[in-house]
Amino acid sequence: MTGENEGRVKVSGAEIYWETSGNPAGIPVLYLHGGPGAAPGQGYRTRHDASRFWTVGLHQRGCGRSSPTVQDNLSSLSANTTQTLIEDIEAVRTHLRIGKWIVTGASWGSTLALAYALQHRDRVHGVALMAVTAGSRDEVEWITEGVGRIFPEAWAEFSSQAGCRPGERIVDAYTRRLAGPDRDDAAAAALAWDRWESTHISLDPLWQPGAMFDDDRKRMTCAILVTHYWSHDCFLTGGQAIMERVHQLNGIPGYLIHGRRDVSGPVITPWKLHQRWEDSRLIVVENEGHGGPKSLAALVEAVEEIAAGVSRTD
Secondary structure (H helix, E strand, C coil): CCEEEEEEEEECCEEEEEEEEECCCCEEEEEECCCCCCCCCCHHHHCCCCCCEEEEEECCCCCCCCECCHHHCHHHHHHCCHHHHHHHHHHHHHHCCCCCEEEEEEEHHHHHHHHHHHHCHHHEEEEEEEEECCCCHHHHHHHHCHHHHCCHHHHHHHHHCCCCCCCCCHHHHHHHHHCCCCHHHHHHHHHHHHHHHHHHCCCCCCCCCCCCCCCHHHHHHHHHHHHHHHHCHHHCCCCCCHHHHHHHHCCCCEEEEEECCCCCCCCHHHHHHHHHCCCEEEEEECCCECECHHHHHHHHHHHHHHHHCCCCCC
């Protein structure tokens, strides 16, 4: 039997939109989208065997079909943290009466998946991630400054348009402007941010010229949330850093799938995670960048392998 459903869960200060597809009696698989703030497309809903899996997706707080959208209620931004997103995930799990699930995610979604699994390992059968990130300051500094060594012309424009105050990091300047009262200035900042992201992703073999977001509202939502999280080290400091805790996932199977040509998020991050997570497997796709069809196929296979170890009583 297959089925699809959707709904909203009321949580503190927001309503989280969720959707399901596949077999409600099957093994639950959670998908966490990237960004933060990008919201998921529809492709993930048909990724896994609909007769065997029940796929669950949600639109993370402040974006997509969850409400309020962050740009419509900037005062809600301070409550949008990794910890809050983990609580939102748990609210959806509880609402759907799921005991344990396979947790998957891509890009920022992989960071959130790891943070969730570390806090709720008893709810996780296994973890399968693609375009793996860990939310560290080192990664943020690379993607906002270091990778400018590869794209110096675009970075010069990106940095000059940041409007940095003395001693202010580029990411902090964009964060301030995107959440500021001058919404025309915020729109200009969102466009500059989008142009930079479109540049550093361009070494991906599957890259197509053009902006990442053609829709002004989607561009603004993602830019606000990305800079908010990156400016705050993804709210993973003070003993919460994923790299320092990932060994706590020993005993849980993990798959770290990453493109060798991912210049935005180099393979060093999943490699380091793999060194510290005994039950992880590192899969490097040589001719892909920040995701791609071979990475997706590896993710599907990883979910199948995790599911093979799930007992009927789990």
